[in-house]
Amino acid sequence: MANASTLEMALLGLIGQKPQSGYDLRKTFATTAMRHYSDSPGSIYPALRRLESRGLIAQVNANGGADSRKRQEFALTGAGKGSLVAWLERELTRDDVMLRLGELLLRFAFMDGNVPRSTTIRFLDQFIRELGVYAGERRAQFEQSSARMPLHTGLLAFEMGIKGMETQLAWAQEARTRLAEKLP
Amino acid sequence: MANASTLEMALLGLIGQKPQSGYDLRKTFATTAMRHYSDSPGSIYPALRRLESRGLIAQVNANGGADSRKRQEFALTGAGKGSLVAWLERELTRDDVMLRLGELLLRFAFMDGNVPRSTTIRFLDQFIRELGVYAGERRAQFEQSSARMPLHTGLLAFEMGIKGMETQLAWAQEARTRLAEKLP
DNA sequence: GTGCACATGTAATGTGTTACATGATTAT
DNA sequence: ATAATCATGTAACACATTACATGTGCAC
Numbered sequence: 001m002a003n004a005s006t007l008e009m010a011l012l013g014l015i016g017q018k019p020q021s022g023y024d025l026r027k028t029f030a031t032t033a034m035r036h037y038s039d040s041p042g043s044i045y046p047a048l049r050r051l052e053s054r055g056l057i058a059q060v061n062a063n064g065g066a067d068s069r070k071r072q073e074f075a076l077t078g079a080g081k082g083s084l085v086a087w088l089e090r091e092l093t094r095d096d097v098m099l100r101l102g103e104l105l106l107r108f109a110f111m112d113g114n115v116p117r118s119t120t121i122r123f124l125d126q127f128i129r130e131l132g133v134y135a136g137e138r139r140a141q142f143e144q145s146s147a148r149m150p151l152h153t154g155l156l157a158f159e160m161g162i163k164g165m166e167t168q169l170a171w172a173q174e175a176r177t178r179l180a181e182k183l184p
Numbered sequence: 185m186a187n188a189s190t191l192e193m194a195l196l197g198l199i200g201q202k203p204q205s206g207y208d209l210r211k212t213f214a215t216t217a218m219r220h221y222s223d224s225p226g227s228i229y230p231a232l233r234r235l236e237s238r239g240l241i242a243q244v245n246a247n248g249g250a251d252s253r254k255r256q257e258f259a260l261t262g263a264g265k266g267s268l269v270a271w272l273e274r275e276l277t278r279d280d281v282m283l284r285l286g287e288l289l290l291r292f293a294f295m296d297g298n299v300p301r302s303t304t305i306r307f308l309d310q311f312i313r314e315l316g317v318y319a320g321e322r323r324a325q326f327e328q329s330s331a332r333m334p335l336h337t338g339l340l341a342f343e344m345g346i347k348g349m350e351t352q353l354a355w356a357q358e359a360r361t362r363l364a365e366k367l368p
Numbered sequence: 369g370t371g372c373a374c375a376t377g378t379a380a381t382g383t384g385t386t387a388c389a390t391g392a393t394t395a396t
Numbered sequence: 397a398t399a400a401t402c403a404t405g406t407a408a409c410a411c412a413t414t415a416c417a418t419g420t421g422c423a424c
Contacts, residue, residue, distance in 0.1 A: 225378095
């Protein structure tokens with residue numbers, strides 16, 4: 001596992017937007033669309049310590065002397081910013097599309113402000129291509145299956161998965177158009 | 185964690201469809217729409233041992249005597265079937281819809297053959313109600329945000345999440361209609 | 369008789385979850 | 397002063413992943 005976990009990347013991305021404390025991050029996870037990350041201290045504080053020990057984030061508050069239970073704000077270091085950008089710029093693989101759609105969406109969400117617009121467009125192009133192939137294969141497989149056997153909940157669930165991919169595909173195409181319009 | 189993991193439930197559901205070996209299950213995870221479960225032996229064999237030790241599955245092959253590296257098939261026990269059905273029948277909560285959509289889809293997929301059609305319909309009704317409320321709230325929040333600030337990738341990703349929910353909502357409504365038609 | 373698919377397992381590691389614990393600050 | 401909220405942390409546990417290890421049976 002040379003790569004950091006997606007929780008760590010979510011933390012890097014958020015801290016990159018503005019320096020924050022562990023408590024701030026927990027609040028974000030508890031109250032926004034990033035709800036599916038746990039807001040429990042047992043996940044976030046250890047993750048912050050790991051990022052700190054790897055030199056990707058550093059404390060920035062003018063924390064007098066006695067630091068016992070005071071607010072500790074973190075900001076990205078140069079290395080942290082580099083690590084974030086490297087993650088955002090990673091080549092997108094078929095496996096990413098098949099297994100890690102959520103992570104791809106997180107990457108996309110953090111692109112503004114961290115990578116040039118052209119990188120975002122290229123990401124969407126790759127995304128559209130890979131997801132198009134995969135969704136097409138699944139759709140064909142579903143048509144075959146549903147012709148051969150009566151409709152049951154297993155098949156319906158399979159269809160739901162495919163419809164989800166098709167929605168994401170349509171969204172990506174529209175997003176690409178919208179972003180390309182204001183490229184300059 | 186009173187509940188078994190979702191991997192364990194996936195295994196119970198598959199074994200409930202027909203007795204299978206660990207290797208069969210790995211193949212299923214490696215080649216079907218259930219790809220996002222790891223097909224690594226390090227996850228599946230220990231999970232099978234756990235289910236066996238809890239008495240939810242049992243070996244069924246006429247395994248002569250020397251059992252060294254032979255194929256070992258498992259089937260659901262009575263307790264296993266009971267555990268599977270209890271999971272399928274669990275009341276659906278708001279949190280399930282917000283955080284565990286994948287698990288809900290898995291539950292739905294396994295309903296045929298394990299619970300009566302009326303239970304499946306009730307599940308969809310609850311799903312539609314809870315997801316409708318949640319997706320509506322998110323949509324309103326998105327409209328507010330996108331009116332207040334310029335469109336950026338974070339907002340676009342947020343919108344994608346909402347569109348996914350709306351797709352699932354529409355699918356659930358159609359599935360409910362289709363299943364209710366052939367209730368008798 | 370060598371290679372490949374079948375088939376099952378263990379050990380090391382990382383990390384997320386839950387539950388518990390505690391100090392600091394602010395409002396009443 | 398006392399309750400609520402802010403804020404950080406630890407310990408026990410379960411689990412997934414990766415890499416490694418090993419045996420079986422068949423085809424060529």
